Structures are given as structure tokens and as C-alpha cells.
Amino acid sequence: MRIRLDPWPVDTFEGQLTLKPFAGLVFDVETDVWQAVPTQGIPVALREVVVVDGKPRMEARLLIDDEAGELHLAAFGAYVVGAVSLCPHGSRQAELQQVRARRVLAYSADTPLEPARLSPRNPQSGVLDYEPHAFNGRQVEGPRAKVQRLMLDAEQALSQELASAMALEEGDTDTLPETLVLQDGPVRLGRGGSAVVGYVKTLHTDYLGADRIGLLSELKCGERTPILRFRVGDRGGHFSEAEGREQRFTWYVxxxxxxxxxxxxxxIMRLEMHAPEDSTFVPHAVQAVANLSGALLQKLGSKLHKDPRAPQNLIPTAALEHAMTRSMGSAELVTRRIRSHIAAAYGAGVLA
Structure with a gap:
């Protein structure tokens, strides 16, 4: 018997490694030879790397009785997305971009709510504007899921805005974008054709199988696996219509x-990019990104004495997380503002 440590902090929702087998099909597209691919360094043509991340927060749950006496759910929440722009060759300092909190009043579609403005007693504290967004059903997790969905959509929009266009056709000769976006987590549904790479810090799904996963433990620093392709939501041939159209390239570094x-x-970290539908080839641009990914991520990986989620929690991501937390303000003070608002609104009969 051998006992090893999962390095992920115990206060996170899950460990870094669970490896539940992927139920669908995974295809070789780069090579049939399953062996390590060495990094080729960071080309001069790559001028900018942008790390994009988001952070949601639930700030208060609401229970609303309608005129028929039925109970509905709502919540005050917030989310923030932002980016860190850096030069992969180290020629300039990293810069924070577009880090701004957005506040949400998530409610069941059965009980529409108006926008809520929380004005402070001290004008210097600022006004908190909560924009209403409806969710379907009456699930307990409905408000949280709505805030999370809005954050993911905003992450996707920001990534697409900042990334260079990317050629994904088989005959395209353009091999490398000028601006590459690293987006925390898998790439989102839709919006292919941009230089956006999703980096997955935890290994919860096994896309390799028992006969191939051994290569991961043999990889040397900076090396990667060959590129594979899979279809999102594949459950052994059963998937929703929306997911079934979405395909991904993936590799491990x-x-x-x-x-x-x-x-x-x-x-080990898993990376993924959008793949053209039913592609049996790897676009030159995707292969170029994969080839530089090892060298790039080695430079951006965090250190264990500074970050308990090292090395997968990248250095720019950690800095961005601190900036995003600050932009949402003190959770304790916001909760006090919400309590005062509800007390005043309830007395006026606005929220009941």
C-alpha cells in the first residue's frame, strides 16, 4: 500500500484529483503514437497573454410570499470578471484590466422584481445597484445558479473581446495569434474561432483511460501529451442537442x-480549445498553441510556499482573485446594507 497526498487545500469544494471516467468517445487527431511531446518554447510572434477569471458571491437570500400565499426564492448576489495582461517574454509589467463588480437581484420568473438601489447613509460608501435577472423554476439553488451563469457569460464575452482571431480550417496557414487568452476552467459553449485556451486546474474527469493515463506521471516539466478530441456532454452516445454540437481539443501539460x-x-494541468465540428485534423494554430503551452505555463505556475493550489493556480490568477475580491467590497458591510434596505422596503410594502 502507498499513501500519497492530494495537494489541493481541504477548504476547497473538491480535491485536485478524482478522475471519474469520461463516458464518451475520445479521438486521436494529432498522432497515433501516444508519447510525450516536448515544448518548443514561446515564439516571438506571441506578443501578449491575457489571463481571464471570474468570481461569484451570494450576498443574501430572500423568501417572498405572493398574494396567493405561495413561497418564492430570490437573492442578492454579485459577480466580477477581469483580466491580467502580460508579456510572455517579460518585457513589461503585468496589468489588470476591466475588473469591475456587477450586482444581481436573482428571482424566480413567477415573481418579477424591480431593480434595487441601496443608498448608503455615508455618501462616500457608494451606491449598490442590483439589476434583476429571472431564473426558471423554484429550485433552492436557482439564485446561485443564475449568478454563476451570468458570471460565466461575462467571462466568455471578455475572453472573446481580448483574444486574437484564430484560423481553424485545415488549409489555413496562420499558425499563431498575437494575443492568447487563458481562461480559468473549460472553454464555454459556442464562440469558436478565437485564441482562447481553457485551463482546468483539477483532474476530475479521465479522458485517457487506464491504458494511456500512465503517460501523465511520466511527463517531464514542460512536456505535454498529444492533442485529443472529444464531444462535450458525450455520455456514450447520449447528449443534449446543444452539447452534442460542441467539440473540443484537449491535451495535458x-x-x-x-x-x-x-x-x-x-x-499536471489539462488544457482545451474549441474544435471544428467532426474535425479529423488539428489546425496549425491549435498545434502551435499546444507546442508553447508547456513553456508558458511553467513561467506562470505558482509556488507551493506562496499558494496552496500551486502550481495550477497561476500567478496572474492569484493576483486577479485578490483584485476581484476587493472590487466586490466587504461582504459584511454589504450584508448590513441589504438588511437595512429590506427593513425599509418591507415597512413601505415594496418587498413582502
Missing amino acids: RLCEPPFYQHPLAG
């Missing part, structure tokens, strides 16, 4: 060697 006491996949 080693950022660093794990300490002896951690499991052998501790320094």
Missing part, C-alpha cells in the same frame, strides 16, 4: 515535478 509525498499527477 506538466508544470513541475511533484514533491515525493504528493500523488504523481500533482503538477
Whole structure:
């Protein structure tokens, strides 16, 4: 028996490694030879790397009785998305971009609510404007899911805005974009054709199978696996119509060697990009991004003595997380403002 440590902090929702088998089909598209691919360094043509992330927050739950005596759910929430722009060659300092909180009044579509403006007693504290957004049904998690969905949509829009266009046809000769966006988590449904790479920090799904996963523990720093292709939502041939049209390229990269006491996949990250429908080839641009990904992520990977989610929680991501938390303000003070608002509104009969 061998016991190894999962390096992910225990206060996170899940560990870094669970590896539930992917139920669908995964195809070879780059090569039939399953072996490590060395990094080729960062080309001069790549002028900018932008790291995009988002952060949601629930601030207060609401219960609303309608005129018929039925109970409905709502919530005050907030989310923020932002970016860090950096030069992959280290020629300038990193810069924060578009870090701004947006506040949401999420409500069941059965009970429409008006926008809520929370005015402080001290004018210097600022006004909190909550924009109403409806969700379907009466599920307990409905408000939280709505805030999360709005954040993901905003992340996608920001990534698409900042990334260079990317040629994905088989005959295209353009091989590398000038601006590459690294987006925390998988790439979102829709919106292919841009240089957006999703980086997945946890290994919760096994896309390789028992006969191939062993290569991950053999990868040296900066090396990657060959590129594979899969279809989002594939459950062995059963998937929703929306998911069934979406395909992804994916590969794995080693950022660093794990300490002896951690499991052998501790320094591994999975990357993914949009794939053309039913493609049997890898576009030159995607392969170029994969080839530089190892060298780039080695430079951006965090260190264990500074970040408990190292190395997968990238250095720019950690800085961005701090900026996003500040932009939403003190959760305690916001909660006090909401309580005062509800007390005043209830007394006026606005929210009942």
C-alpha cells in the first residue's frame, strides 16, 4: 500500500484529483503514437497573454410570499470578471484590466422584481445597484445558479473581446495569434474561432483511460501529451442537442515535478480549445498553441510556499482573485446594507 497526498487545500469544494471516467468517445487527431511531446518554447510572434477569471458571491437570500400565499426564492448576489495582461517574454509589467463588480437581484420568473438601489447613509460608501435577472423554476439553488451563469457569460464575452482571431480550417496557414487568452476552467459553449485556451486546474474527469493515463506521471516539466478530441456532454452516445454540437481539443501539460509525498499527477494541468465540428485534423494554430503551452505555463505556475493550489493556480490568477475580491467590497458591510434596505422596503410594502 502507498499513501500519497492530494495537494489541493481541504477548504476547497473538491480535491485536485478524482478522475471519474469520461463516458464518451475520445479521438486521436494529432498522432497515433501516444508519447510525450516536448515544448518548443514561446515564439516571438506571441506578443501578449491575457489571463481571464471570474468570481461569484451570494450576498443574501430572500423568501417572498405572493398574494396567493405561495413561497418564492430570490437573492442578492454579485459577480466580477477581469483580466491580467502580460508579456510572455517579460518585457513589461503585468496589468489588470476591466475588473469591475456587477450586482444581481436573482428571482424566480413567477415573481418579477424591480431593480434595487441601496443608498448608503455615508455618501462616500457608494451606491449598490442590483439589476434583476429571472431564473426558471423554484429550485433552492436557482439564485446561485443564475449568478454563476451570468458570471460565466461575462467571462466568455471578455475572453472573446481580448483574444486574437484564430484560423481553424485545415488549409489555413496562420499558425499563431498575437494575443492568447487563458481562461480559468473549460472553454464555454459556442464562440469558436478565437485564441482562447481553457485551463482546468483539477483532474476530475479521465479522458485517457487506464491504458494511456500512465503517460501523465511520466511527463517531464514542460512536456505535454498529444492533442485529443472529444464531444462535450458525450455520455456514450447520449447528449443534449446543444452539447452534442460542441467539440473540443484537449491535451495535458506538466508544470513541475511533484514533491515525493504528493500523488504523481500533482503538477499536471489539462488544457482545451474549441474544435471544428467532426474535425479529423488539428489546425496549425491549435498545434502551435499546444507546442508553447508547456513553456508558458511553467513561467506562470505558482509556488507551493506562496499558494496552496500551486502550481495550477497561476500567478496572474492569484493576483486577479485578490483584485476581484476587493472590487466586490466587504461582504459584511454589504450584508448590513441589504438588511437595512429590506427593513425599509418591507415597512413601505415594496418587498413582502
